Amino acid sequence: MEKQELNSFIQQRLENLKWLQEKGIPGFGEKFLRTHWAQQVQDDFNELEGKEVSLSGRLLSKREHGKAMFGDISDQSGSVQLYLRVNSIGEEKFEIFQSLDIGDLIGITGEVFKTRRGEVTINVSCFEIQAKSLRPLPEKWHGLKDVELRYRQRYLDLIVNPEVREIFMRRSRIIASIRRFLDSREFLEVETPILQPIPGGGNARPFVTHHKTLGRDLYLRIALELYLKKLIVGGFDRVYEIGRNFRNEGFSYKHSPEFTMLELYQVNTDYQDMMELTENMISSVSQEVLGSQKIDYQGEEIDLTPPWKRMTMVEVVKEFTGVDFENIDLETAREKAEEKGVRIKTGFSLGEILNEFFEQKVEDNLIQPTFIMDYPVEVSPLAKKIPDNPDFTYRFEGFIGGMEMANAFTELNDPIDQRERFEKQVAQREAGDEEAHMMDEDFIRALEYGMPPTGGLGIGIDRIIMVLTNTRNIREVILFPPMRPEEKE
């Protein structure tokens, strides 16, 4: 038997339940007809004053005053005060309400009024017990702070920390707003496989699972990309998917092993169009959900109003490090890396060194919305090359608050070039790079049927939500972040 089941708090609550049941009152009751939300009673007081309302929610506090009593009931919308008097509700019901524990779920009906202190209150005339709570809640004043408990028992976090509930309600509104934006532009929402024989579309170590009937291993997807492009080949001109990706990598404040991505593809667009779409989408979502395009993020004002700043990777690296990759040879690049403290691996190409310069010296500084354009071909195996500068691709990433938010390109639609890119990836993989792409013949075959010129965009939904909820850790915007299993005796 679990030790907590023996502790006196739970004993006391079990006795209160028993007391009720002996009086013939069920401790776990029926559904209840709710007429209003708690917040609605607060907001619409002028209309509701003197009228009867019914609410369903959790009893969060009790203040007993002898033959009268105050309490607070909380539901999804917020909370409102309750008032009970012996000589309006009767001694028997009053005694039963006195026996309730903080945390009990109840349905109440009563008339709306204001106390002399001006607090909107419901004068309870009858109530039902919907579910007894057998465990004590965390403290009302300090809330629940222990990060481990907050994530493991997120329901407690949501009960006692209203600002946490607000983050997740906002998350829902942000995603709904993104869908509205895309739906209004004639994008089709689709669903593609999570279990994949070859995990493609990104550089990452995948999770492996096993299908018993097929007798083979499958991977959890690391990106949505390749299946969505197959749908472009299939004739859907504008598609998007919002879904979970899985990467077998460590945690950080901006990385979680499972995270939510939006990817979209639109025929007859290029990466320039994708930049416009990105800045329009994010600013419009911010306007719709927060009522502004200027937001506070960790003490910095961030202005999401289009157009966002645009720079090439070569330009921005030159600006932040003084190293000009425009006309540089490999040997000089290596020396500059050494000089500037950029860690590189032996055998890195010029493009890979440039990319390291960018990631190690520039990325964290891009606080205001910025598009960095024209990535080296070596690190962009799915993006189209720039014809008059084929060491680079039509690719950009969007940054806000020092974090990568978006990754997009003019999609590579030449199957011969794509095969060569995959072959280079496979060579890297054989040289020990676990994150390099695998050869995906099925994807090449699709391209061989012909994929129209297409722009594609990926957005890290969790990170956008971090920016729009002013949170500094990705786990604050994921309801149940991955944790090690709890140790059991």
Place this chain on the structure above:
RNA sequence: GGGCCAUUAGCUCAGUUGGCAGAGCACCUGACUUUUAAUCAGGGUGUCCCAGGUUCGAAUCCUGGAUGGCUCACCA
């Protein structure tokens, strides 16, 4: 994976040089018919994360482990 820090009551946290385990909220008993972190009187409810060790004596010191946080590395 490396470094630093944390883990004490249901929750939030104190705990001095190694000497009886503490506070606030919550909870229990009683008073109180518009309070609001209600108030007043009384009551401490505990595997001090776990396992060893040192010591007359360990929440405190040592070793190992668990979990979490920050950070570096890894991860475009």
